[in-house]
Amino acid sequence: MIGGYFRSRFGIWTRTFLLVVSLGWCPIPSEVSGFSFAYMRAQITSDADDLKSISEILGSERTQSSMVGSIMALLATLDEAGILPPEGTSQANQLIHGLIQLQAAFMKSTSLELAAYLMAAEKQWIMKHNDREYVTLATSGLTSRVLEALVLYDKEYPMWEDPKIVSAVQAFNVTRSDWVLIVDMISQAETVFRERGRSIHELYDQWRVKMPGGKS
Numbered sequence: 001m002i003g004g005y006f007r008s009r010f011g012i013w014t015r016t017f018l019l020v021v022s023l024g025w026c027p028i029p030s031e032v033s034g035f036s037f038a039y040m041r042a043q044i045t046s047d048a049d050d051l052k053s054i055s056e057i058l059g060s061e062r063t064q065s066s067m068v069g070s071i072m073a074l075l076a077t078l079d080e081a082g083i084l085p086p087e088g089t090s091q092a093n094q095l096i097h098g099l100i101q102l103q104a105a106f107m108k109s110t111s112l113e114l115a116a117y118l119m120a121a122e123k124q125w126i127m128k129h130n131d132r133e134y135v136t137l138a139t140s141g142l143t144s145r146v147l148e149a150l151v152l153y154d155k156e157y158p159m160w161e162d163p164k165i166v167s168a169v170q171a172f173n174v175t176r177s178d179w180v181l182i183v184d185m186i187s188q189a190e191t192v193f194r195e196r197g198r199s200i201h202e203l204y205d206q207w208r209v210k211m212p213g214g215k216s
Helices: 002-022 036-041 052-060 065-080 090-108 112-129 144-156 163-170 176-195 200-208
Strands: none
Touching: 065 090, 065 144, 065 176, 065 200, 090 112, 090 163, 090 176, 112 144, 112 163, 144 176, 144 200, 176 200
16 A cells, blocks of 8 residues: 555655654754654664554654654655655755744744734635634644635735744744745645646645555
């Protein structure tokens, strides 16, 4: 099933993802980085099919595995679009870094301004799409819908023009170039899937159920 896919096309990316987290290349403020040393001690083998160990590590540190699963599903979706940067490149590492840290910022920051920004973006998405089944970032992590909600809201209200929001995300090591890269990747993926008559969210949902934490 999923193991064959990971070994053939996505396995190296998955190991890179875990390695980036474990070695602290995406530094997270101390109050949310308790699992990083557990990752470092974990054996990352060539068989990336063994995803259950990820959930066990995160669960033992009281961190929801679904938060890792949401990022992995995003990467798998981008991979299916054929736009993932080559593994091991600076752009690849930056993409992993940006997604992990952006999710951490919105989930863990104490900034009222950042929380209000997320709430407004999600509310706008729900109203625009009449999406009563929308799941929030707080409960399901950085899903494709949450990310698109932020991207669309940012077009009207650029987050990088608000000093308080900039300060909040920078506290989690998210840079403007990280955000620009993420937006570009999502835009490219949407174009690819649209040309195929598919939806990026449809593909994301299919991958999400195969990742740690089950379905989004």
